[in-house]
Amino acid sequence: MPEPVIELDRVRKDFPSRPPVRALADVSLRVDRGDYLAVVGPSGSGKSTLLNVLGLLDRPTSGSYRLDGTETTELADGARTRLRGGRIGFVFQSFHLLAHRSVVENVMLAEIYGEQARKGRRERALAALERVGLGHRVGFLPDRLSGGERQRAAIARALMGEPSLLLCDEPTGNLDSRNTEAVLDLFDELRGHGLTILVITHEQEVSERAARRVRITDGVLVEEA
Amino acid sequence: MDVRDLVGEAFAGMLARPVRSALTTLGTVLGITTLVITLGVAATAGNQIVGRFDELVATAITVEVxxxxxxxxxxxxxxxxxxxxxxxxxxxxxxxxxxxxxxxxxxxxxxxxxxxxxxxxxxxxxxxxxxxxxxxxxxxxxxxxxxxxxxxxxxxxxxxxxxxxxxxxxxxxxxxxxxxxxxxxxxxxxxxxxxxxxxxxxxxxxxxxxxxxxxxxxxxxxxxxxxxxxxxxxxxxxxxxxxxxxxxLQVIAPPSPTRARDQAQDDVDALFLILGLVSLVVGAVGIANVTLVTVMERVAEIGLRRSLGAARRHIAAQFLLESTLTGLAGGVIGASVGVVGIVAISAAKQWTPLLDVRLAVAAPVAGAVVGLLAGLYPALRAARMEPVDALR
Known part of the structure; x- marks a missing residue:
């Protein structure tokens, strides 16, 4: 049996406040290669905390998180950063494209902190843009693109370096229904190529397209049938 | 991370807001210009041994008995x-x-x-x-x-x-x-x-x-x-x-050329050196200020870079390099304006301008150092930022 991409074991996250807030209550989750998982839940349920823990942006208070078989909770800051850069592709609600850089430059940004050679970077970025259907927009500045195009550019950036996991935080939150549809179609297509996708959303439409759905309420994770 | 990438990112960051960057360099430009002109004109004036040389005065001695x-x-x-x-x-x-x-x-x-x-x-x-x-x-x-x-x-x-x-x-x-x-x-x-x-x-x-x-x-x-x-x-x-x-006996002799030179140098130097240093400090404070504002404005970008695998030192290095480049630009412009100033003053006074290569090299370096020092605190702030907070 192959190693799962994500394996959470009784992950707990407490925030020290008065009274203390338990954002994640002994969450256990297993995501295998090629899974397409949607995490749904109302705001304040712990979705963002889960995303931060999964994205190695935050450490859990207790429990174990194995990413591609690597126990991450014991890792030092630098090693977590390298793992994050190499294994996880982030897709944000607000795209986070640099406004003064062209689309292809924004995509190329994904590689500058890694080990990849500079040579061929542009070609790899152009290939990623082709993959998301933005081959005709490479030289544009982000503000010349529609919302859907911007999100696709951001997905292309996340796809650079062949990540194990595409971690999407409300990827359609700023998009209208037509663009939402296009992005979701793209996710289906990427999953068809074997990519593991985890989408955090509160939109019904998005979660229904996923193969698996888990609901988080007050820090407790429940798998939905 | 490749150094070329770091330099590229720093340049891109600086050029994203060209007008702001240009205005930021202004303090350094003024400081470096003042210093270059002060030192250059002092050296030039000092070398005009006979600049205000008067043969009559220089050869007349009176002995009072x-x-x-x-x-x-x-x-x-x-x-x-x-x-x-x-x-x-x-x-x-x-x-x-x-x-x-x-x-x-x-x-x-x-x-x-x-x-x-x-x-x-x-x-x-x-x-x-x-x-x-x-x-x-x-x-x-x-x-x-x-x-x-x-x-x-x-x-x-x-x-x-x-x-x-x-x-x-x-x-x-x-x-x-x-x-x-x-x-x-x-x-x-x-x-x-x-x-x-x-x-x-x-x-x-x-x-x-x-x-x-x-x-x-x-x-x-x-x-x-x-x-x-x-x-x-x-x-x-x-x-x-x-x-x-x-x-x-009391001998009244003309001031010797060396003494005249020292005097000329002392006169110009002291005041303007202080002036130049003060404007340099002001320039540094300006760079520090603007870089800090820039860091605060680019919190989301910092978060994005961290999510793309940038370590704290990468973030610090980028902002430090941006402020250093700003200072360097100020130094280069200041040195150029200063050299032009020396030549202009020399032309007006009919002196032979004395342009020291060391000065022309040291001035941009001084500008870069000012930028580097000014960027230390903002870069530290940027590096300390938690990715979770930066992406919020």
Whole structure:
């Protein structure tokens, strides 16, 4: 049996406040290669905390998180950063494209902190843009693109370096229904190529397209049938 | 991370807001420009050895002889010893006293009601070398010589103003003037004085004659040296004039070129160096401020970079490099403007501009260091930012 991409074991996250807030209550989750998982839940349920823990942006208070078989909770800051850069592709609600850089430059940004050679970077970025259907927009500045195009550019950036996991935080939150549809179609297509996708959303439409759905309420994770 | 990528990101970050970056460099530009101009102009001015060089001033020495009660400090014949010194071109001893400056001088004994015939003039005694020593010219007649002095001839030479006041215009009839009760023959008129101009309204008599007016001792010695010998002669003259009592003489020598240079440099330097450093500090504060604002504005970008695998040091390095480049740009512009300024000032003053390569190299480096220091705190702030907070 192959190693799962994500394996959470009784992950707990407490925030020290008065009274203390338990954002994640002994969450256990297993995501295998090629899974397409949607995490749904109302705001304040712990979705963002889960995303931060999964994205190695935050450490859990207790429990174990194995990413591609690597126990991450014991890792030092630098090693977590390298793992994050190499294994996880982030897709944000607000795209986070640099406004003064062209689309292809924004995509190329994904590689500058890694080990990849500079040579061929542009070609790899152009290939990623082709993959998301933005081959005709490479030289544009982000503000010349529609919302859907911007999100696709951001997905292309996340796809650079062949990540194990595409971690999407409300990827359609700023998009209208037509663009939402296009992005979701793209996710289906990427999953068809074997990519593991985890989408955090509160939109019904998005979660229904996923193969698996888990609901988080007050820090407790429940798998939905 | 490849260094080229780091440089590329820093440049892109700086050029994202070109106007802001340009304004940010302004403080550094002003500071570096001020420093470069100050140092450059000081060096240029210092090298103009003869920039304000005046041959007359640079070769004129005056030795003041204080009054002494017993034996005179400087004998009249001491001038011969002085003129034998190497570097001395001409020298003359002069005697002048408080009593001799207000003597009544008339050109004849007749009382002419239509004219003021009696003038109050200075009478002084001098050695025969006076016309040369005072850089003047005998416009009419002649100066008295050793023979006149030895015989104590009652002769006098008038300064050209004095001659005009007394109505002495021609000498072919051997005109006489009366100093007090005695008559003296005017044998010459001294004019075109370039040194000791007050001699032009004086009556000059031989020392042997001057004793009658209380002009017993030498009070002043005028020396002219060849170019560059003033320093040397100024040191030797007291000993030559008054062996054993040289210390009592007061030598007024022109400032030597080195001293003039130091002075020029000191004048310019102190004030403007401080000014330049102050503007540099202001520039650094400006860069620090703007970089800090930029960091705060780019929180989302920092978060994104962290999510793409950037370590804290990558973030710190980028912001540090951006502020350093800003400072460097300020330094390069400042150095250029400064060099142009030096050349302009030199052109206006007709100096040869002295452009030090070290200065042209050091100025941009100084700008970069200012930028680096100014960026330390903002870069630290950016690096300390938690990715979770930055992406919120």
């Amino acid at each position: 204080p009054e002494s009660e017993n034996t005179p400090l400087v004998a009249w014949d001491a001038i011969d010893r002085l003129t034998r010194l190497r570097g001395v071109v001409s020298a003359a001893a002069v005697a002048e006293s408080k009593d001799s400056v207000n003597l009544s001088v008339r050109s004849n004994d007749l009382v002419d009601p239509t004219r003021v015939t009696a003038q109050t003039l200075t009478v002084l005694a001098a050695t025969p070398g006076l016309p040369e020593a005072a850089r003047g010219r005998i416009t009419r007649g002649r100066f008295f010589d050793v023979g006149h002095i030895e015989r104590a001839d009652r002769v006098a030479v008038l300064g050209d103003q004095a001659a005009k006041m007394l109505g002495v215009t021609r000498l072919d009839r051997a005109p006489a003037i009366f100093i007090g009760r005695h008559a003296y023959t005017v044998i010459g008129i001294l004019g075109d004085l370039r040194r000791e101009r007050d001699l032009s309204s004086a009556v000059i008599v031989p020392p042997s004659v001057g004793r009658r007016f209380g002009l017993r001792d030498v009070t002043r010695v005028l020396v002219n040296t060849s170019l560059g010998a003033a320093d040397l002669v100024a040191g030797q003259a007291p000993t030559a004039l008054s062996p054993g009592n040289g210390d009592a």
